[in-house]
Amino acid sequence: MRTAPSSEAREVARAAAQWLALFESGEATDADHARLQTWLNSHSSHENAWQKAQLLRQRFCELPPALAMATLDRADPARRAALKRMLGVAALVPAAWLISRQLPLDVWRADLHTGTGERKKLPLADGSSLQLNTDSAVNVDLAARQLTLVRGEMAFQVSGSAPLTIRSPYGRITVSGSEVCVRLDERTCQVAVVSGAVQLQPLQGPGLTLHAGQRISLQASGAGPIGTFDAMLPDWRSGVLMAQNQPLGDFLRELGRYRSGLLRWDPALETLRVTGSFRLDNTDRVLTLLAASLPLDVQSRTRYWVTLVPRKNIG
Template sequence: MALLESGAATEEDHRRLQQWRSSNGRHESTWQKAQQLRQRFASVPSELAMATLDRPDLARRAALKRALGIAALVPAGWLLTRQLPLAAWTADLHTATGERKRVALADGSSLLLSTDTAVNVDLAAGRLTLLRGEMALTVAERSTLTIASPYGQVLASGSDVCVRLNEHDCQVSVISGAVRVQPLSGAELLVVQGQQLRLQATGASAIGSFDVAQPGWRDGVLIAENQPLGDFLRELSRFRPGLLRWAPELEALRVTGSFQVDNTDQVLTLLAASLPVEVVSRTRYWVTVVPRKNSV
């Protein structure tokens, strides 16, 4: 990235970078995280730096250097924990973007990790910690496991539960059986088959319902029923390495159908065939959905 930013990169450098990115989903995921980090730093007000550095006052320049150094270190440490989470990278179990993985646990339970997910497993303590992404856990009949998250924990025994960690909350959905949910604040809740709720820093949301028979990511399927295209593409982008963008005016278009998450290129092709949109690909990892041009 430093070489590209310098402007001295050759065509061979660009070719090697593209080869590295496309050779492994984790490579592309790492590249995208680094890009996000760079973009965050790019938001430092340039007028502040330029106005001071243009002055021929060495003391002022030294002071600004120190100030910007401190200002950069604090958000850098924070961003590294969010955009480049070391805990997720060193987790016991993890998946790359677009990958799903099933793991048989020693107690007879079964764990399924969704795309871009990281989980720590401590069976001696009967505890799984969701660090990132989404997991589905089928707990063995004679076993009790705790799923920990930043917003509370779930106690499950002989049940099937999905837990998804979002940016500001954690969604708990019970596929079968029942679980006990302990928010960070508030009373413990019993959530049964076909029910779900969200855990937040302030407590738990109201319990809602969903159709347990409807296929989902566990079956490799995204279901859309008159869903806004923007919401659908945001969900699809979780399963697709690289950058997926779309024109703002397409947000409200409606999508209905069942789509296989293991082939996101095909999903985009189907969208272009059924909606007034077209897919523009600069590379497989840089795709934009735009309104379809009127035919002449």
């Protein structure tokens, strides 16, 4: 049974909600950024509440960008004021939910979970090995020989012959004497076999076998085509983010999964190319390395609000 949040926890959540509403309104000043940073640094519970508030904000419906731009471009002050009120309400809806319910989301009720930027490696009672990537959650039922991926990404290795099933919204993966990586996105479930072979049963269509070095995407409509990958390359399991001539926009979207707060960039940087191997235990360092190798600058309002912009030519 979930215990009710304490009055202190409610006050911290309420403060996080107020900060969220201020920054979503677009009225925050440099002094507000400094005050937020001071509040975050004053206690670990403040930072946790801020991260949870932002997580909820991302998962609630936002005002469509086209509508927002069309309204802001008009000179009518009443319309601009109305839009600001709408944005304030949009920010307060998840914040109010946070205050009243203290995040009763599946991820927080899951048996195992990680926060943003956190990775865990866990041995299970049956000798299997489970790794969770950033912002991930899984339910474990070893009696039924079943895992359920609730959100995020996991790597799972079964050393024995007794099969175990991984359930996702888009199908089942049966693992026996093999290692598999499974990533759940909004509309797909990516499955990659590191060693051995796994059996797949998509929601739609026939079952199939996936072998080491192969990957596939499961969707509501069924399984996509089988692709390949190099299982020997380091990846998140070893704390590394690899890029091989990758568009910077794609790289930053992936990097953002490991950072709390806002990471934004000028659209002009989207198509710059990135190649390298980057450690995930210090994403600020990754941004510094990008600035050293690409024509961009890193602008940090706070630790949780970072923007990349094209570097201006001097002289």
